[in-house]
Amino acid sequence: MLPRTSPPSRAIASILRCKRPLKIRRQYATATATAITPAASHERMTRGEAPIARYPPTQPPSYKPPEFRKSQLLRQYASLLRSTPLMLLFQHNNLKSNEWSAIRRELSLALRKVDEARVAAGFPAEQLEEGIKMQIIQTGIFSSALKIVEFYKPETSPSTLDPTDPSAPSSATNPVFKSDGSDLTHTLSKAAHDATAKKSHTLAPLLSGPLAVLTFPTVSPFHLKAALSILSPSPPQFPAPTRRANPGWHDPPVQSGMQKLLLLGARVEGKVFDVDGTKWVGGIDGGLEGLRAQLVAMLQSVGAGVTNTLESAGKSLYFTVEGRRIMLEDEEKASEEKS
């Protein structure tokens, strides 16, 4: 007779019950630990690990300390200069804040009128008024930003490793730069500083004293004309608005502020213009479309002239040969008649 074994107590039973799965779990655990490392996913096998960037892409290491206000102003001016093709430079002599606000108000009103007139004339709505701004600048920082924009053109973009390229080593940082940032090419980099430190721009003499710039997002002679007639009216070409058409312009703050603004020059499409040149740009009839129409008409007339000239040589040759042929025929006829 088999010895009678008492059934195990509940506690022991529960332990026994868990023991088995515990053992099994431990086996699984070792199995997974060995499985993760060798059996990489298909993507990782084919593409390789993306190289690690050591800094956020929006903050590359910079030569000038980026936390200073002047560094950020330099970046701001450089991007302003890169994005604005038409810029007017004004000297402002002790304008008060109410005069500034009055002038800005009149300017935006006049430019909005131009926008509306353009839409009414059938051109697509551009809303340039929102992009045309008058701002006071720090001259020293602005001149160095101008030099960077004009003279510093990094030809090769920094060598970046393509993380999708299988030959890219996974230990490399992306983009590849030296740790001291000596091969960076952004506005605040050492390369930009070294390339422009000893150059001088033609606009540089203007950049002294209190200075404000009026920036346009596109070269639009219509808007330039409106702005010039508000800010520095000169009667024949840029007449001041009449008291009936624009009573706000004749307010004392606008008048006194406008007398203290002095137009010095302009930068149009990277070229420097003096006051007369600026007025010439503002006085282009019909804007850029008008210029294009003039150019097309000129080219067409030239083309017609060329074809006429080329044709005339052939024609004259034809007439000469033809005349000679007729002459010979006449001579032959005459000789036949004689014989």
Add this chain to the structure above:
Amino acid sequence: MISKFITEVSTVFNPFSPKAKTARLFLSFLPPNARQTMKINTKLLPRMSKEPSFVELKFSKSPSFSMMLAPVEDGMQMKLDAEKLGIKGVIEEVDRHSRILSRQEELTGN
């Protein structure tokens, strides 16, 4: 800079010349209400001109804010060569004469 005795300012400069800095700075040193108390003429030369820049000034005996009531001309005219003097020199010249005028004004007891 003592600007209250100045009644007329006329400047000529070519902004594209580095020497125009003096004349431009002089204009920016005038007080905000300068256009109400004195005549200011500014002439900009074209970009390629080589003409010299200068600052021409006229003074009155009484301070210029009372010029509208009784303009008493001092008769003093200054034509300052802005290219040689520099802004400090120009201000020194203006102040030298203005101090004389203010002293006279004090002595006459107005």
